[in-house]
Amino acid sequence: MADEARPGHLAKDAWLNATVAGAGLTSALGDFCYETTTVLLPGFLAALGLPASALGTIEGLADAVASFTRMGAGHAADKLGHRKLLVVLGYAMTPLGQAFIALAAGWPLILLGRLVSWFGKGLRGPLRDAIVIQAVQPHTKGRAFGFHRAADTVGAVLGPLLGVALLGWAQRLHWHGATGPFRLVLWLSLVPGLLAVLAFVLLVRDPMHSPNPQASFLGSLRELPPSFRRYLGAVGLFGAGDFSASLLILAATTLLTPSLGMLRAAQVAGLLYVWRNIVQVAASYPIGWLADRFGHLRMLRAGYALGVATALLAALAFGMHAHGMVLLGTLFLLSGLYVAVEEALEPTVSAEMLRADGLVTGYAALGTVNGVARLVSSSLVGLVWTAASPTLAFGLAALLMAGGTLALLRKR
Numbered sequence: 001m002a003d004e005a006r007p008g009h010l011a012k013d014a015w016l017n018a019t020v021a022g023a024g025l026t027s028a029l030g031d032f033c034y035e036t037t038t039v040l041l042p043g044f045l046a047a048l049g050l051p052a053s054a055l056g057t058i059e060g061l062a063d064a065v066a067s068f069t070r071m072g073a074g075h076a077a078d079k080l081g082h083r084k085l086l087v088v089l090g091y092a093m094t095p096l097g098q099a100f101i102a103l104a105a106g107w108p109l110i111l112l113g114r115l116v117s118w119f120g121k122g123l124r125g126p127l128r129d130a131i132v133i134q135a136v137q138p139h140t141k142g143r144a145f146g147f148h149r150a151a152d153t154v155g156a157v158l159g160p161l162l163g164v165a166l167l168g169w170a171q172r173l174h175w176h177g178a179t180g181p182f183r184l185v186l187w188l189s190l191v192p193g194l195l196a197v198l199a200f201v202l203l204v205r206d207p208m209h210s211p212n213p214q215a216s217f218l219g220s221l222r223e224l225p226p227s228f229r230r231y232l233g234a235v236g237l238f239g240a241g242d243f244s245a246s247l248l249i250l251a252a253t254t255l256l257t258p259s260l261g262m263l264r265a266a267q268v269a270g271l272l273y274v275w276r277n278i279v280q281v282a283a284s285y286p287i288g289w290l291a292d293r294f295g296h297l298r299m300l301r302a303g304y305a306l307g308v309a310t311a312l313l314a315a316l317a318f319g320m321h322a323h324g325m326v327l328l329g330t331l332f333l334l335s336g337l338y339v340a341v342e343e344a345l346e347p348t349v350s351a352e353m354l355r356a357d358g359l360v361t362g363y364a365a366l367g368t369v370n371g372v373a374r375l376v377s378s379s380l381v382g383l384v385w386t387a388a389s390p391t392l393a394f395g396l397a398a399l400l401m402a403g404g405t406l407a408l409l410r411k412r
Contacts, residue, residue, distance in 0.1 A: 019131060043263070066118040083131060146291075156281075157274055159189065238407075240373045280340040296348045310338055
């Protein structure tokens with residue numbers, strides 16, 4: 001009876017309940033949709049003749065929009081009490097953004113499409129995470145989030161895999177320009193995006209409908225614990241070097257183009273990204289399980305250290321003009337491992353510091369800090385790459401990520 005009296009707790013003794021499973025399926029379908037764009041976007045921009053700085057700026061601005069939207073979504077949910085409706089709206093915006101990108105003839109419509117998709121991502125993220133974590137017991141939160149992130153990344157594996165395969169098939173058709181195959185795959189990617197909306201509507205329950213019209217945005221922020229604010233500082237410093245995965249794909253494409261040609265290099269880079277996501281799928285649940293046993297903060301520190309190693313290896317690859325598959329495979333392996341830790345455990349470490357009534361606001365603040373930091377990171381790496389060299393760009397990213405790791409090591 002105790003669990004029945006607490007809203008939002010659905011079959012809490014079983015961490016893999018209907019809400020966790022439904023949210024995982026929805027995230028898998030949503031990632032299937034927009035990760036197809038992630039893996040195709042560097043090649044699409046290259047076919048349009050756009051530079052690396054354009055990709056970095058587009059991805060950075062999209063992350064910034066998502067971050068500020070997360071904060072607004074958290075406040076709106078506190079006032080209205082309708083989290084599920086806002087999450088459904090957020091998932092619906094992903095295929096809409098994809099359609100804009102498929103129509104693009106230059107960077108403005110690509111930017112608009114990415115902003116629309118990432119606005120939806122920001123709207124749904126903290127609210128969905130709060131629904132998931134309130135559906136399980138505290139001692140199983142690592143496993144629940146590990147499962148959710150694994151399911152999410154299954155879509156990030158299947159989407160790019162199918163995207164690369166379809167791109168290979170589409171290039172055999174007759175096109176009047178190099179962008180035609182990319183556009184066809186982008187249109188096809190709308191289907192899983194629409195299925196994600198349907199899955200969340202039908203499968204996920206959120207009985208938390210307690211609107212608070214008097215909720216104050218600034219008041220909610222002031223109530224966040226000081227220890228959590230210091231934690232956000234470490235997360236933000238690390239995030240300032242945590243460049244977009246699109247730039248990692250562009251790095252592989254750039255390194256491989258001299259030997260393979262642009263289109264073939266884009267396909268191989270896409271497969272490397274799939275490999276990264278497979279690693280993330282395989283690692284997410286074990287990471288959550290280990291964190292439940294040995295400590296979430298300890299595991300997050302180790303993940304941040306792997307992020308530093310990833311950026312350093314990317315800088316080394318360009319410094320040595322290396323394009324061997326062993327080196328590139330290791331680079332994407334490290335990326336998959338550290339992102340698995342980051343995405344699974346940043347929310348669970350946050351939950352250890354926040355009260356239940358401040359969970360949505362805390363998650364929104366976490367998302368906002370991450371998004372602003374990644375605006376800095378993606379824009380900075382892209383601009384330094386274009387103005388100076390990719391070696392310097394990734395070296396600077398490693399330095400910032402190391403600063404965040406050291407700040408997290410100081411936290412108790």
